[in-house]
Amino acid sequence: MKYCKKCDIKILDELEYCPLCRSALCPIKELDPLDAARIRLLKEDEKRLDAREEELRGKREEFEAACGQRDREIQAIRENAADHRVGTKEARKQIKQSRNRFRQQIREGRLTTKGQLRLAEHKLERRRERREGGLLAYPNVVIRQKKYAIVLRALVFAALLVSSLSLLIDHYFNHAFSWSLTVLESLLFMAWMLYLFYKDLGYMRRIFGGVFGGLVCFFFIDLQYGLFQWSFSYSYPIAVLLIELSLLILMLVNRRNWESYLIVQILMLPLGFLSMVFYWLGLAEEELLSEIALLFPILVFLGTLLLGGRRALAELRRRFHI
Incomplete structure (x- = not known):
């Protein structure tokens, strides 16, 4: 039996080095x-x-x-x-x-x-x-999560430092906050993406969280520079199309369980309709792109129902308890 001074643990196996920190082990005379x-x-x-x-x-x-x-x-x-x-x-x-x-x-x-x-x-x-x-002699300590947490904290601190310097320089030279707010919004979006990939949230939540986080970031940038409405005209319809394409790719990859994505497709229907609402309210200027964002989720959902047949209908009955 040996002892690791750095980790403060006892190793019951006959090992020369600690499996956690790889330092030399010391023998223990009295047990x-x-x-x-x-x-x-x-x-x-x-x-x-x-x-x-x-x-x-x-x-x-x-x-x-x-x-x-x-x-x-x-x-x-x-x-x-x-x-x-x-x-x-x-x-x-x-x-x-x-x-x-x-x-x-x-x-x-x-x-x-x-x-x-x-x-x-x-x-x-x-x-x-x-x-x-030695996994039978002591618990398996997961070090990777600690490393990820340290890296995430370091990146958040670096983002805070860069955003603070940007705000200070922008206010000192321009006596206002112009480009520094864009830097701050971009860094917040990067921190949000790091949080999504650090937490075990699942790929669908990561996709939706990343896309809508980007939409919020684009909206504030558009609002900052005078609200030219490009965030409603281009960013939102393109985001809807990207999510639909991601769903199609996931359904092709996960062919054995493709019917589980029907609920997400149903969720995309009102989100696609929202692009036309923006156009009718005058927030969006591109009618063609809004119509494509409306029709594409509908066509994908109907195509899934027609091609899926009984399997798709059974999934809908199971989900909605019909």
Whole structure:
């Protein structure tokens, strides 16, 4: 048993370096009763693994011997049939009986198949890897999440620093906030995207969150420079089309579960209609782009229903409890 000064943990396995920090381990002369019991359990587990490995080796040899005996019997029957000692029908009958006897041994559990042996050996190998890596002696500490958290905090601090300097320089030279607000909005959008990809929110939430975060950012930039309405005329319809294209790609990739995207397609219908509402209210100027943003979700949804058939209807009934 050894001890890591840096991590302040005890290693029950016979390792030279700490698996967490890779520093050299120090030996422990006096053992606690609890640690001694743990070491005893680990040694017993090692003995069980060795016994299981020997058992699997014996079963593999037994299976190979049974296969060899079956092949020799079949070869002898075929040689007798070739020498006309046994008729063709009788030879086929004997070969079938030999194979049935072999299958009967497998069904009764007297023989273990190759697939079962490979599965058992794989489990044994995985257990040995865990045993040698020390995962049975101490908990598995996830370091990757801590690294991601540190990187995220560093990026947020850098964004705050850059935005503060931008506001200060813009106000000092122009006595107003013009381009610095654009920098601030862009950095906020980048921080939002980092948050979406850091949290385990699922790809659909990331897509919607990223697109609508970009829309909010574009709206404030448009509002800052005089509200020329390009955020309603171009950004919103293009965002709707991008989400629809993402849905089509996801449905093609996840072909076995494509019907799960029907709810998202239904959600896209009012969002597409909203582009025409912006045009009717005078906020958007591009009629063609707004109409495309309205029609494309409708066509995709109807096409999914027609091509999906009963499977799509069953998904809608299940979702809406019809």
